[in-house]
Amino acid sequence: GQQLNQSPQSMFIQEGEDVSMNCTSSSIFNTWLWYKQEPGEGPVLLIALYKAGELTSNGRLTAQFGITRKDSFLNISASIPSDVGIYFCAGPTNAGGTSYGKLTFGQGTILTVHP
Amino acid sequence: EPEVTQTPSHQVTQMGQEVILRCVPISNHLYFYWYRQILGQKVEFLVSFYNNEISEKSEIFDDQFSVERPDGSNFTLKIRSTKLEDSAMYFCASRRGAQANQPQHFGDGTRLSIL
Numbered sequence: 001g002q003q004l005n006q007s008p009q010s011m012f013i014q015e016g017e018d019v020s021m022n023c024t025s026s027s028i029f030n031t032w033l034w035y036k037q038e039p040g041e042g043p044v045l046l047i048a049l050y051k052a053g054e055l056t057s058n059g060r061l062t063a064q065f066g067i068t069r070k071d072s073f074l075n076i077s078a079s080i081p082s083d084v085g086i087y088f089c090a091g092p093t094n095a096g097g098t099s100y101g102k103l104t105f106g107q108g109t110i111l112t113v114h115p
Numbered sequence: 116e117p118e119v120t121q122t123p124s125h126q127v128t129q130m131g132q133e134v135i136l137r138c139v140p141i142s143n144h145l146y147f148y149w150y151r152q153i154l155g156q157k158v159e160f161l162v163s164f165y166n167n168e169i170s171e172k173s174e175i176f177d178d179q180f181s182v183e184r185p186d187g188s189n190f191t192l193k194i195r196s197t198k199l200e201d202s203a204m205y206f207c208a209s210r211r212g213a214q215a216n217q218p219q220h221f222g223d224g225t226r227l228s229i230l
Contacts, residue, residue, distance in 0.1 A: 042206050042221035102171055105158040
């Protein structure tokens with residue numbers, strides 16, 4: 001089945017630093033989603049990307065949909081302590097051409113921000 | 116902002132017992148999902164549900180699992196005879212329509228602990 005590989009697995013940074021993480025796949029995705037998960041909570045959607053080459057921002061977050069449709073990156077600028085959490089990329093996979101939207105998740109990037 | 120709600124937040128059950136996890140999806144959403152996250156691992160798809168029937172299920176979703184939408188608001192996941200390896204966070208998600216620009220929204224999950 002389709003798999004998403006995220007890197008790095010974890011990051012330890014100082015407050016104020018910029019962060020970059022990425023997600024790659026061996027097969028094409030038509031949509032890329034970036035979620036954040038904090039302890040004890042469900043994934044919260046940060047950014048959704050729908051077109052190859054698309055660059056989208058949400059506050060200090062910027063994500064891009066790779067031109068090959070096999071990768072995406074997420075950047076966080078000027079990190080703050082509340083950015084701590086696990087960041088997942090995800091993409092919907094089709095079943096026999098239909099789009100019921102089952103999501104495949106990457107394994108996540110754990111972000112720790114030191115004040 | 117409307118959200119997906121799940122109950123209970125934590126369920127402790129003896130191995131072999133039946134358990135029902137409950138979800139109230141966002142009210143105008145039509146597609147419903149259950150996902151599972153074993154501690155420290157990525158989020159995995161279990162089942163999707165649309166138009167009162169299962170539209171897709173994963174290999175994890177065997178005969179011990181079932182889903183139901185008993186009324187216009189609740190969406191439940193039942194595990195008939197729980198096993199130790201069923202211990203995980205279970206997330207419900209919903210999506211308004213089939214269009215690609217409508218991502219899934221997740222609840223905060225139920226932590227299921229099997230003793």
